[in-house]
Amino acid sequence: MLTIEPFSIYIMICVLAPLLGAFTLLFLFIFEKRIDLLEQHTREIALERELQTALYNQLNSEIQPHFFFNTLNSILSLARLDRKTELIRSIETLSKLLKFKYQTNNSVITIEDELTYTGYYLEIQKTRFRDRLQFQITTDPNVKQAVIIPFLIQTFVENAFKHAFEKHIGDASLKIDVKKIEKEVHVTVWNNSFESQVEIPTEGGLGLENIAKRLELLFPNEYTKVDFKNSVNETTVLAIFPFVIKSDKLGG
Amino acid sequence: MKREDYQFYVSGAIKLGISFGVVSLLARWVTGNTILASPETLIKYGLTGGIGYSLMGALALILFGLLAKKIRERYPDQHTIGDVLRLKLTPSGYWYMITVLLITSLDSLFVQAMGAGILIHMISPLPIFIGMLLFLSFCFFVGGVGGMQRIHQLAGINVSLIFGAVIIIPVYFFIQEGVFPVYEGIKLYHPYLLYIKNTEAIWFIFTAILIGFGQVLIDRATWQRVFIIKKEKVRMTFTLAGLIWATIPLALSSLLMIIIFGRSYENIYSLIFELIEKIQSTVLIVLFVLFCFSAISSAISAEIHATTSLFVRNVLEVFRKLTDREKWKYTYIFSGAICVFLFVIVTILTPNPLELLFFFGNIYASMIVPMFYIILSKRKLPSLIPFASLIGAIGGYLVLPFTENLLAIWLSFAISSFICLCFTFYKWFN
Numbered sequence: 001m002l003t004i005e006p007f008s009i010y011i012m013i014c015v016l017a018p019l020l021g022a023f024t025l026l027f028l029f030i031f032e033k034r035i036d037l038l039e040q041h042t043r044e045i046a047l048e049r050e051l052q053t054a055l056y057n058q059l060n061s062e063i064q065p066h067f068f069f070n071t072l073n074s075i076l077s078l079a080r081l082d083r084k085t086e087l088i089r090s091i092e093t094l095s096k097l098l099k100f101k102y103q104t105n106n107s108v109i110t111i112e113d114e115l116t117y118t119g120y121y122l123e124i125q126k127t128r129f130r131d132r133l134q135f136q137i138t139t140d141p142n143v144k145q146a147v148i149i150p151f152l153i154q155t156f157v158e159n160a161f162k163h164a165f166e167k168h169i170g171d172a173s174l175k176i177d178v179k180k181i182e183k184e185v186h187v188t189v190w191n192n193s194f195e196s197q198v199e200i201p202t203e204g205g206l207g208l209e210n211i212a213k214r215l216e217l218l219f220p221n222e223y224t225k226v227d228f229k230n231s232v233n234e235t236t237v238l239a240i241f242p243f244v245i246k247s248d249k250l251g252g
Numbered sequence: 253m254k255r256e257d258y259q260f261y262v263s264g265a266i267k268l269g270i271s272f273g274v275v276s277l278l279a280r281w282v283t284g285n286t287i288l289a290s291p292e293t294l295i296k297y298g299l300t301g302g303i304g305y306s307l308m309g310a311l312a313l314i315l316f317g318l319l320a321k322k323i324r325e326r327y328p329d330q331h332t333i334g335d336v337l338r339l340k341l342t343p344s345g346y347w348y349m350i351t352v353l354l355i356t357s358l359d360s361l362f363v364q365a366m367g368a369g370i371l372i373h374m375i376s377p378l379p380i381f382i383g384m385l386l387f388l389s390f391c392f393f394v395g396g397v398g399g400m401q402r403i404h405q406l407a408g409i410n411v412s413l414i415f416g417a418v419i420i421i422p423v424y425f426f427i428q429e430g431v432f433p434v435y436e437g438i439k440l441y442h443p444y445l446l447y448i449k450n451t452e453a454i455w456f457i458f459t460a461i462l463i464g465f466g467q468v469l470i471d472r473a474t475w476q477r478v479f480i481i482k483k484e485k486v487r488m489t490f491t492l493a494g495l496i497w498a499t500i501p502l503a504l505s506s507l508l509m510i511i512i513f514g515r516s517y518e519n520i521y522s523l524i525f526e527l528i529e530k531i532q533s534t535v536l537i538v539l540f541v542l543f544c545f546s547a548i549s550s551a552i553s554a555e556i557h558a559t560t561s562l563f564v565r566n567v568l569e570v571f572r573k574l575t576d577r578e579k580w581k582y583t584y585i586f587s588g589a590i591c592v593f594l595f596v597i598v599t600i601l602t603p604n605p606l607e608l609l610f611f612f613g614n615i616y617a618s619m620i621v622p623m624f625y626i627i628l629s630k631r632k633l634p635s636l637i638p639f640a641s642l643i644g645a646i647g648g649y650l651v652l653p654f655t656e657n658l659l660a661i662w663l664s665f666a667i668s669s670f671i672c673l674c675f676t677f678y679k680w681f682n
Contacts, residue, residue, distance in 0.1 A: 001439075002299065002446040008431045010299060014506035015422045017499035022415040024496060028271035036269070183328070221484040 047107045047217040054151055054210050074127045086127070093123045108218060110246050111178055111185070112144040118153045118176070125161060133165070135174040143180045147246050148187070149214045153178075155207045156189035156237045164193045164235065180243050184223070187239045194233070208237070215241050258579040262331055262561045263480050264400035272404065273481040273489035274496060279407035280473050281309065281493070282414050282500055283551035284367025285360075287544060290501040291508045291524050293460075295517075297453035298445045302505035304457030310498035312464035317490025319469075320478045323627055324486050332558075333475035334566025340626050345638035350566060352615065352641070353472060357559040358593070359612050361552060365594040368548045374525045375541055381599055387549065388591040395553030396560060396587025400480070403553055410546040417543030418503035421527070421536055425510045437513030445509075459613070459658040462665060466616030469623045472558035552594075560587045613657075617665040618644030621672045636675055644668030 002010070071094060078087040097120040115137065126133055153176060165172040177188040208226050215224040218241075225240040268276060286309075293301040323336070330336050337349050365388070372383035394402050426434070438445055468474055481489050507527060517523050525544070531537045564582050568574060574582070618641040625637045648664030655663075 001443065002448055004432065004435050007435050007446070011426060011431050011434070011506055011509070014502045015426060018415060018418040018503045021496035021499040022419060024492065025271065025274060025411070025415075028274065028492070032269050032271050 043217055043220060044107070047214065050210060050214045050217060051107050051150065054149075054155075054207070054214065071124055071128060078127070090124065090127050093120050096120050097124060106150065107214075108147040108246070109150050110144065111139070111146050111148045114148050114150065114153050115139065115144075115176075115178070117151075118157055121154060121157060122174075129165065129172055132170070133172045133174070135176070137176045138178070140179040143178055143185050143243065145245050146180075146185055147218075147244050148185070148241070149211065149218055152211055152215075152239060153187060153189065155211060156187075156239075159207070159237070160189065160191035160235065164191055168194045170194060183243050184240050185243050188236060190234060190236045192233060193230070193235050211239065215239070219244075258564075258576045258583075259331070260401070261399035261580070261583060262565065263476065264404060266480075268404075268477075268481045268489075270485050270489045270492065272407075273477065273485065274493045275407050275411045276404060276477055277313065277474070277489065277493035278414070278497060279403070279410045279550040280471075280477070280554040281313070281497055281551070282411075282547045283360075284364035284548045285551075286501055287504065287524055287547060288363070288367050288370075290504045292520055293456070294445065294505045294508055295442075295512075295520055295523075297456050298447055298450055299505075300448050300450050300453035301456060302501070304453060304460060305505075306498040306501045307457060308460040308464040309501065310494040311461050312468045313494030313497060314491050315465055316468045316474065317487045317494070319624075319627055320481075320486045320490055321483075323475075323478050324483045326627070327479075331476065331479050332562055332565055333470065333472055334562045336475075337626065338566060338570070340629065340633055341638060342632065342635050345633065345635040348635075348642065349638050350562070352619070353470060353562060354559065356467075356470060356612060356615065357472060357555060357562075358590075361555050361559070361590065361594055362597060364548050364552045364555065365598045368545070368552070369598045371525055371541070371544050371548070375528060381595070384595055384598060387545070388552075388595050391549055391552045391556060392587055392591045394549070395556035396591070397584065398553075399557065400476070403550070403557060406553075407550060410550040413539070413542045413546040414500065417539050418500055418507075421531070421540060422503055422506045422510070424533075424536060425530075426506075429510065434509055434513045438509060441514070441516055442512060455658055459617075459661050462620070463613040463616045463661065466613075466618075466620045466623075470616070470619050472562050473554040476558055476561065556587050556590055559590065613661045614645045614648035614664040615641070617661045618642075618648065618668040620665060621669040625672055634675075637672060640668040640671035640675075643671060 071090075075087060075090050075094070078090060097117070100117045100120065119137070122133075122135055126135075157174065157176070160174055161172075165174075171192065173192045175188075175190040177186075177190075179186055208228055212224070212226040215226065222242045223240070224242070225238070227238040227240075229236045229238075290302065290305045293305045297304065327336050327339070330339065333353065334350060337346050341349065365384075368387050369380060369384060372378070372387065373380050376383045378386075394406060398405075478486060504524065508524060511517075511523060511526050511530060517526075527540060528537055531540060560583050563586050564574070564579050568582055569579075622637045622641045625633060644664040644667040647667040648660040651663055652660045
C-alpha cells in the first residue's frame with residue numbers, strides 16, 4: 001500500500017502537471033513565430049553561403065584560362081576568316097554569359113532563366129567544337145516558370161565538357177531533359193563518354209555535393225535527390241526537386 | 253478562399269502552427285469521456301489506473317503523430333479520412349469503413365451528450381430537456397453552422413478555461429485541506445485505491461492504450477486536423493498535444509480524491525460533478541461548471557463538424573456532384589438531425605461510459621492494423637483488409653460471454669492483424 005510520502009509526491013505531480021502543460025502552451029504561443037523566423041533566417045543564410053561557394057567554384061573552374069583562351073582563339077579564327085555575323089554573335093554571347101554569371105545573386109531563379117544561361121554556354125562551346133558537338137534540350141512547357149537553384153543545369157553541362165568532351169576527340173553528344181513528374185521536377189543531363197576514359201570523377205569533384213546541399217536548403221522537409229551514373233560509354237546526372245512556381249516560393 | 257466555399261467549412265482558412273494545432277487537438281480530446289471515465293478508472297484500478305488513463309491518451313496521440321506525418325506526405329490533396337479511404341479502398345470496403353465511422357461518431361457524440369446531461373441535471377434549476385436543448389443548440393451553431401473557423405475561434409477560450417480549472421481548483425483544495433487528511437480519508441474509506449501492485453491495472457493500461465490508439469486512428473476530427481496543421485509541424489504538434497493532454501486526467505484524479513476522501517459514493521459517473529457541493533467559493537463553482545461545459549461542448553462541436561463533413565463530402569457527394577449551396581444546406585440538415593437525435597436519446601437512456609468505451613473497444617482495436625495498411629500501402633486495397641476489422645470485432649464479441657472484456661479486445665486485435673498478415677504473405681508468394 002502507498003504510504004503518505006509517495007502519495008504526497010503523486011498529488012504534487014497531479015497538481016503541478018497541468019501547470020507545466022499550460023506553461024508549455026504559453027511558451028509556444030509566444031515564441032513559435034520567432035523560432036520559425038530564426039529557422040528561416042538560418043536557412044536563408046546557409047543558402048546564401050552555399051550559393052557563394054557555388055559561384056566561387058563556377059568562377060574558379062569555368063573562367064579558367066583554358067576555356068577562355070580557347071574561346072578567344074575560336075573568336076579570333078572567325079575574325080580571320082571574316083565571318084562577321086558569327087563573330088558578332090559569339091562576342092555577344094560571351095558577354096551575356098559573363099554578365100549573367102556576375103549578376104546572379106538570387107538563391108532561386110526560374111528554369112527558363114537557367115536554360116537561357118546554359119544556352120549561352122553551349123553556343124560558345126559550339127563555336128569551339130563546331131560539328132563535333134550535338135546537343136538537344138527538351139523542356140516540358142509547364143516547368144519553365146518553376147524555381148531551380150542557379151547553375152544546377154550549368155554545372156552538369158560543364159562537367160560533361162570538362163570530364164568527357166574536352167579530353168577526347170570524337171563526337172560529343174549532350175541531352176538536357178527537364179520534365180514534371182507528379183509534383184516533382186526531374187532534370188536529366190546525359191552525355192556520351194569514351195571507353196578509353198580512365199578517369200572516373202568523384203561526385204565531390206563534380207560539385208554535386210554542393211548542389212544536393214543547396215536543394216536541401218531550398219526545399220527543407222521535401223524530397224530532393226541528385227543521382228550520378230557513370231557507365232562505359234555514357235554518363236547521366238539526374239536532379240529531382242519539388243515543383244514550385246516562382247511566385248509561390250517568393251510568397252513563402 | 254471565400255466564406256461561401258464549402259472547403260472553408262471543412263478546413264477553415266488558415267494552416268495551423270504547433271501552438272494552435274495543440275489547442276485544437278486539446279479542444280477535441282479533452283472530452284466528456286475524460287471527465288467521466290478518468291474518475292471511473294481511478295476508482296476501478298486505483299492510482300495505477302489513473303496514471304494509466306493519462307498514459308493511454310498521451311501515447312495514442314504521440315503514436316498517431318508518427319503516422320500523421322506519413323499521412324500528410326502521402327495524401328497532400330485530401331481533407332478528410334473519407335477522402336483517403338475512397339482513394340485506397342474498393343467500393344464495398346469504402347462503404348463498410350464509412351458505416352463504422354458514422355456508428356463510432358454517434359457513439360462518441362452520445363457519450364459526450366450524456367456527460368452534459370448529468371452535469372445539467374446536477375447544477376441547473378432548469379428541467380434537463382431545456383438545459384440540453386440550449387446546450388445542443390450552442391453546439392449546433394458552433395460545429396454545424398460555424399465550421400472549422402468558429403471551432404478554432406472558441407478553442408482558445410475552451411482550453412484556457414480547462415487549464416484555469418484544472419490548475420486553480422486542486423491547488424485551492426490541497427492548500428485548504430492539506431495532503432494528510434486526504435490520505436487518511438482515502439485510507440479509511442477507499443484503501444483499495446492505494447494498492448499499486450495491481451496486475452489487473454497494468455493489463456488495463458495496455459488494453460486502454462490499444463483502444464485509445466484505435467480511437468484516435470479512426471477519429472474523423474483528428475484526421476481533419478492532420479490536414480490543416482503545417483506539414484513540417486504535424487509530428488511535433490501531436491507529441492506535445494499528447495503530453496499536455498496527459499496532465500488533465502492527472503489533475504482530474506487529484507480532484508476526485510478531494511471528493512471521495514471523507515465518504516463513500518453512490519453513483520460513480522456523477523462523482524466528479526459532486527465537486528460542486530464541495531466548493532464553497534462561487535468563483536470556483538462557476539469556473540468548474542465552465543470547464544465541464546467547455547470540454548464537452550468543444551468535443552461535441554468538433555465531432556458534429558467532422559461527422560457532418562464526412563457525411564456531405566464522402567457520402568452524399570459520392571452519389572452526385574453537389575453545388576456549394578447544396579452542401580451548406582445538407583450540412584445544416586445533417587448536423588441539426590444529429591443534435592435532435594442526441595437530444596432524444598439522452599433524455600431516454602443512461603448507459604455506462606467506460607463500458608461503452610470498452611464495448612466499442614473491440615471495434616477500435618480491430619481497426620488498428622487494417623488502418624495501418626490503408627495509410628501505408630501504395631496501391632488500392634482489396635475489401636479483405638477493411639473487412640478484417642469486422643471479422644476481428646465479431647470474433648471478440650463472440651468470445652465475450654466466455655471470457656473477460658479486456659481479453660476479448662486483444663482477441664479482436666489479434667484476429668484482424670492475423671488476417672492482414674495472411675494477406676501480406678499471400679501477396680508475397682504470388
